[in-house]
Amino acid sequence: MSSNNKIIFIDNVKSKESFFCTMCKFPLVDYQDFEMSKKYLSCHDCYMQFIEANKKNWEKGWRPDPGQIKNYITKKKSIIIKKWGKLCHLTLMKSIF
Numbered sequence: 805m806s807s808n809n810k811i812i813f814i815d816n817v818k819s820k821e822s823f824f825c826t827m828c829k830f831p832l833v834d835y836q837d838f839e840m841s842k843k844y845l846s847c848h849d850c851y852m853q854f855i856e857a858n859k860k861n862w863e864k865g866w867r868p869d870p871g872q873i874k875n876y877i878t879k880k881k882s883i884i885i886k887k888w889g890k891l892c893h894l895t896l897m898k899s900i901f
């Protein structure tokens with residue numbers, strides 16, 4: 805038995821919402837991240853770091869250079885690691901006492 809039917813997928817979704825920041829590549833986590841992503845394709849942190857102070861230039865097409873973004877990602881990762889370290893420490897202390 806053979807069939808020559810083809811299945812065609814039609815994607816009618818007009819706006820594709822991303823779940824990741826296009827600048828730092830971190831996942832979008834909260835409402836502010838998604839709102840900034842719709843407007844600027846960035847998370848709230850990247851908006852605060854790069855865009856807010858350079859809004860006029862941003863609208864003219866300016867973007868931070870890859871080195872600036874790389875440094876920022878390194879800082880952001882170290883902050884997250886420190887926060888998780890404290891959280892893990894607190895959890896450990898609670899489980900001991």
Ligand SMILES: [Zn+2]
Binds near residue numbers: 830849
């Ligand atoms: Zn970001």
